[in-house]
Amino acid sequence: MRIASYNVENLFDRAKAMNLDSWEEGRPVLEAFAALNALLGEITYTPAMKTKMVELMIKLGLEKSDTGPFVILRRNRGGLLKRPTAGGIEILADGRADWVGSLELRDEPVNEHSMRNTARVMIDVEADILAVVEAESRPVLAAFNDTILPAIGGTAFRQVMVIDGNDERGIDVGLVTKPDHVIGLMRSHVDDLAPNGERIFSRDCPEFHVTLPSGKTLIVMVNHFKSKGFGSPATSNAKRRSQAERVKAIYEGLVAAGNELVVVLGDLNDTPGSAPLKPLIDGTNLRDVFTHPGFDNGGFPGTFGLCNAGNKIDYILLSPKLFEKVEVGGVFRTGMWPGSRPRRWDCYAELTKPHDAGSDHAAVWVDIDV
Known part of the structure; x- marks a missing residue:
């Protein structure tokens, strides 16, 4: 069977702030969105909090309207704020x-x-079990699976x-x-x-118990740890360390219960x-597929x-029984922007500029004889 992991970076829609030319933009x-959301969720608003809320709302383009260039403030009931005719924002709620x-x-x-190149990667990796990171929701992933994959000549996955x-x-x-991996x-x-x-968990760490054609059960734990993108490095x-410690505990609990x-x-x-x-890496017996003799990183160490x-941030970590059954593995970069001076790898013909990339991430895959 082939197991793979792919960060699709959304399928149909993506937050405008995450769709700019660079992450730094x-x-x-x-950061402002997260800070304002945290303040708005407080039980009591102090004068200092209200001052900071106003500062953040202006920064997010909400001074004159509830719709800014990147965010929307939805006010269904109650009085959160008013906008005096003289300008500015006044927080009314306490x-x-x-x-x-x-x-x-x-x-x-x-x-x-970009959408079609994401689909091409999902098709060309040919995984029996594919972990998908940064999907908007199940209905969105199901729609992408049912419509976009067949539209470009692929076969839809059976379960989503x-x-x-x-x-x-x-x-x-x-x-x-x-179909035969249930x-x-x-x-x-x-x-x-x-x-x-x-x-x-920033997202979740779901456990999926998958029945294989052999009748054995494979437990798949899909993760997307906290990014380095915003917030202080220490935080x-x-x-991420807290998430790694918790995944370690969950994994060791599964092993103790007899799951190999x-x-x-x-x-x-x-x-x-x-x-x-x-x-997680050093504190468990999980093995990174990148370290297997049969794994080919394609000439580059990152993903x-x-x-x-x-930039090695995407992983397939295997329990000992799985690692000993690995045949081959690799990194699929054809849907990524290859750079220009020089181009680092071959990519799809439809990928002519960075925004056409299926993702900034490669897909990682491994074949296991189980």
């Missing part, structure tokens, strides 16, 4: 109970060439599953499988809590030697961007 918007509504990121359609996660931007993790039991960890009471590192076929895969947003991933060593 969108980062201030996402806490979250005083108004009903939400702050949301605005979406825009993904580039059509996404469990809604914690990310307000609508980027979740899921699994798609071929998803059965599913267990979400979306509400697992850290000692400080915060939810551990982001601590979050377990794979942890996805976008872990850090390198193998990093301190945040140490509990993201230009695929340098510092």
Whole structure:
């Protein structure tokens, strides 16, 4: 069987702030959005909080309207704010109970060439079990599977599953499988809590119990750890370490219960030697498929961007029983922008500029005889 992992970076729609020419352009918007959302969720609004809310609303383009270039403030009931004719914003509410509504990121359609190149990767990797990272939702992934894949000559996957996660931007993790690899039991960890009471996972760490043609059960744990994109490095590192520690605990619990076929895969947003991933990489008997003699990295050590060593952030980690059954594996970069001076790898003919890329991530795959 072939197992693969692919960060699709959304399929049909993506937050406008995440669809700019570079991550650095969108980062201030996402940071302001996160900060304002946190303040709006407070039980009581202090004068200092109200001052900061106004500052962030202006930064997000909400001074004159509830619709900014990148966000929408939805006010269903209650009085959150008023906009005096003289200009500015005045926060009227004294806490979250005083108004009903939400702050949301605005979406825009993904580039059509990008969409089709994402589908080409999903087809050409030829996985029996494919972990999908950054899908908007199950209905979206199902629609993409049922319409876009066949439209460009591919065959739709038989099962499509996404469990809604914690990310307000609508980027979740899921699994798609071929007909003879059947998803059965599913267990979400979306509400697992850290000692400080915060939810551990940025998205989720779902367990998918897949029945193989042999009758054996494979447990697939799909992950998308906290990015380095916004927030302080110390906070982001601590979050990823907490996630790594929790995945380690879940994995060891599964092994203790007698499960020998377990794979942890996805976008872990850090390198193998990093301190945040140490509990998972060095603290368990999971083996990174990149270290197998039969694995071909295609001449580059990374999986993201230009695929340098510092961009090795996508993983397939295998339990010992799976690792010993590995035949071959590799990195599929044909849907990625190859750079221009010089081009680092061959890509699809339809990929003529960075925005046409199916993703900034490569797909990682492995063939296992189980």
